[in-house]
Amino acid sequence: MVFRLHLRANAAFAAAGPLLVVVLLYVFAEEVGGGPDGYWVAGTAKAVSALMFIAPVVAACAAWEAGRLRRAGVAGGAPVRGGFRIAMASLSPVLALGLLALLVSLVGVRVGMAAAPGWPEPTILAAAVVTLCGWLAVGYALGVWLPPAASVPLALVGGYLWQVYPPALEPLWLRHLTQPARGCCTSADAVAAGGLSGPALAAVALAGTAVAAAALSRRAPRRGAPGGARSVLVTAVALLVASATGVAAVRAVSGLGPDAVAARSADELVCADAGAATRVCVWPEHERRLDETVEVVRTAVAGLAPVGIAPPALVTELPHQAAQYEPAAGGEDGAVTGGAVTDGAATDDSASGGTPPSTGSPDQWTITVRAATSFTTDDIRAGLAADLAGALLDGGSRTPAADCPADPADAADQGFQAANHLFAWLAVRAGTEPQEARDRFDPQLWTAVGAALDGDDAAQAAWFRATLDRAGCAPR
Amino acid sequence: MTWWSRTRRLPLLAACLVACWLLVVPFADASLPVPQLGGATAADVPLLLFAPLLPVVALIVCCGGAPAHEATTVRRVGARDAALAAALPAATAVVVGVAVLAGFGAGDGSGGSPLWSVVRNLGAYTGLALLARAEFGHHAATLLPTLTALTVAVFGYGPEQRAHWWAWPAAEPADPLAWAGSAALLTLGLARTVSRDRPAPR
Numbered sequence A: 001m002v003f004r005l006h007l008r009a010n011a012a013f014a015a016a017g018p019l020l021v022v023v024l025l026y027v028f029a030e031e032v033g034g035g036p037d038g039y040w041v042a043g044t045a046k047a048v049s050a051l052m053f054i055a056p057v058v059a060a061c062a063a064w065e066a067g068r069l070r071r072a073g074v075a076g077g078a079p080v081r082g083g084f085r086i087a088m089a090s091l092s093p094v095l096a097l098g099l100l101a102l103l104v105s106l107v108g109v110r111v112g113m114a115a116a117p118g119w120p121e122p123t124i125l126a127a128a129v130v131t132l133c134g135w136l137a138v139g140y141a142l143g144v145w146l147p148p149a150a151s152v153p154l155a156l157v158g159g160y161l162w163q164v165y166p167p168a169l170e171p172l173w174l175r176h177l178t179q180p181a182r183g184c185c186t187s188a189d190a191v192a193a194g195g196l197s198g199p200a201l202a203a204v205a206l207a208g209t210a211v212a213a214a215a216l217s218r219r220a221p222r223r224g225a226p227g228g229a230r231s232v233l234v235t236a237v238a239l240l241v242a243s244a245t246g247v248a249a250v251r252a253v254s255g256l257g258p259d260a261v262a263a264r265s266a267d268e269l270v271c272a273d274a275g276a277a278t279r280v281c282v283w284p285e286h287e288r289r290l291d292e293t294v295e296v297v298r299t300a301v302a303g304l305a306p307v308g309i310a311p312p313a314l315v316t317e318l319p320h321q322a323a324q325y326e327p328a329a330g331g332e333d334g335a336v337t338g339g340a341v342t343d344g345a346a347t348d349d350s351a352s353g354g355t356p357p358s359t360g361s362p363d364q365w366t367i368t369v370r371a372a373t374s375f376t377t378d379d380i381r382a383g384l385a386a387d388l389a390g391a392l393l394d395g396g397s398r399t400p401a402a403d404c405p406a407d408p409a410d411a412a413d414q415g416f417q418a419a420n421h422l423f424a425w426l427a428v429r430a431g432t433e434p435q436e437a438r439d440r441f442d443p444q445l446w447t448a449v450g451a452a453l454d455g456d457d458a459a460q461a462a463w464f465r466a467t468l469d470r471a472g473c474a475p476r
Numbered sequence B: 001m002t003w004w005s006r007t008r009r010l011p012l013l014a015a016c017l018v019a020c021w022l023l024v025v026p027f028a029d030a031s032l033p034v035p036q037l038g039g040a041t042a043a044d045v046p047l048l049l050f051a052p053l054l055p056v057v058a059l060i061v062c063c064g065g066a067p068a069h070e071a072t073t074v075r076r077v078g079a080r081d082a083a084l085a086a087a088l089p090a091a092t093a094v095v096v097g098v099a100v101l102a103g104f105g106a107g108d109g110s111g112g113s114p115l116w117s118v119v120r121n122l123g124a125y126t127g128l129a130l131l132a133r134a135e136f137g138h139h140a141a142t143l144l145p146t147l148t149a150l151t152v153a154v155f156g157y158g159p160e161q162r163a164h165w166w167a168w169p170a171a172e173p174a175d176p177l178a179w180a181g182s183a184a185l186l187t188l189g190l191a192r193t194v195s196r197d198r199p200a201p202r
Helices: A013-030 A038-046 A052-070 A083-111 A122-145 A148-164 A171-179 A194-216 A230-253 A283-305 A376-391 A408-429 A434-440 A443-453 A457-471 B002-007 B010-024 B052-061 B068-071 B076-100 B117-136 B143-155 B175-193
Strands: A189-191 A261-263 A270-273 A278-281 A314-316 A364-366 B030-035 B042-046
Touching: A013 A052, A013 A083, A038 A083, A038 A189, A038 A261, A052 A083, A052 A122, A052 A148, A083 A122, A083 A194, A122 A148, A122 A194, A122 B002, A148 B052, A148 B143, A171 A194, A171 A230, A189 A434, A194 A230, A230 A408, A270 A283, A278 A283, A283 A376, A283 A408, A283 A457, A314 B010, A364 A376, A376 A408, A376 A457, A408 A434, A408 A457, A434 A443, B010 B052, B010 B076, B030 B175, B052 B076, B052 B117, B052 B143, B076 B117, B076 B175, B117 B143, B117 B175
Parallel strands: A278 A314, A314 A364
Antiparallel strands: A189 A261, A270 A278, B030 B042
């Protein structure tokens, strides 16, 4: 008998248009987190988060198709093909719809990325496909057991709530059972292994339960009589697999926090020298802006060294806690490798040549770069100043000013005001045009900072140290 | 009548309706945080948006068991089916009234008890399901109310988590437009059900 697949009769055909529209609306919605900023791991995670719409629709279509097989009485006849082949003939267009929707989601995310070196993360995509297959099986089992009027709504609403509701539940790891790479990633993060294996194993557990349920149903198409030894064997094996993978899934995610992320490897950083002793490292998706960043750092170092802030050994996008840097012996490009960073250590090398002594300035500065052109050079510079201000204020060796107000509220007020002064002053010294800084900051704040900036380097260094001490009045 | 009640599986329908009441009366204020594409960043979608789907699905499933030869019977069953459908929101209204008097679902006091939303939404979903059954057959009948609930959950909330004017199931419990729209849907659905098995005019 010739076997033909009538695609137009499949539920996936009718569901394709609305699903793809919703997926595109979701991907381009401004509310969906920040942009992945050229980082494919984040981009792939954002694309697969559309599973919250794709998986329920796939399950509902599978349930509808199973309902059609039910109504056709295929199980009541004497099929010459096995149950799996009969099911897959109906479900393969549904699976194709799910994969197409994932692809559209991925393309939509790529369109929203300014530059994206590399390729989508295959492990995240693999976990998403396994999740889809799990929901396909669940939908089929629902359709085998229930009439379409019940199975389709149950698959739609149940599948949707399964995807979106766990983030509101405790324990936190529960959410990672339902969607791959949930909460992944900022530029500094990589996806945690448990965030991929957990949902994939949970999907296998769902699929195992669904296969067992379908095998037990008298309405499921199969070769041979229902309830035979083969059905019992299939059910037993499926339940065994479901139990094992369910336990493994929980074990895989139980150590995760709210986001399935791990520290991104420093080996990925792309570096260049910004002067004799300073090296600048950015993530590869920001490599296009490395020269611009180096110039910002060079300007900042030149402006800050005369007032006692020593040039750092490293300026990097890697968050401070994760930094593992060993200054390179030379060369144009290098990689951040092993060795510890001397956080907060006083480096007085720049004290020569009449410059004031250094003030416990950090040996590593952090910097923020974005691939989008809307993130300007001034934004990079402002980020550098803000991060440096934070690092200086958090320096462990700093002592508060002796004349801090006794009242804690007044002390905090004075400390925060000094911190704001410090940030504005650092921004100008790092290269921000005074006029622009004047426009950006509060006029009252600028009165004090502008007066300080009128002094010579020695006076500014003294003002800087005094302001830093005053900032210490605020509780930390 | 006996045949009609047997084919409508009334005990199962009653069990689902009671299950819905048991779900919504104690948990009238429960909500589910759901991502939004309609203007809000995220919204706490009330349980009362989804819960009324249960009796509506049960109604369609239970009424779908009638054999095909029912169309040739002497007594018309359309009016009875419509009465059965109308009984769902009517009975729920009585239960909600008693529950509100007993102190359940007090809400924030701004626009009546949120429990009344169940009655309104059940009416709207029932009407939609009956209309869809008349148009697309009983297998696809529940798709329309389900998609309505999901559409409202995903797109129905604007800035400050306020429901859009068209998102009747998510509207405030005392919203007149939502009540009027839901009542109109129910009336249309009941009318189609009553006239379903009338002989065509010659």
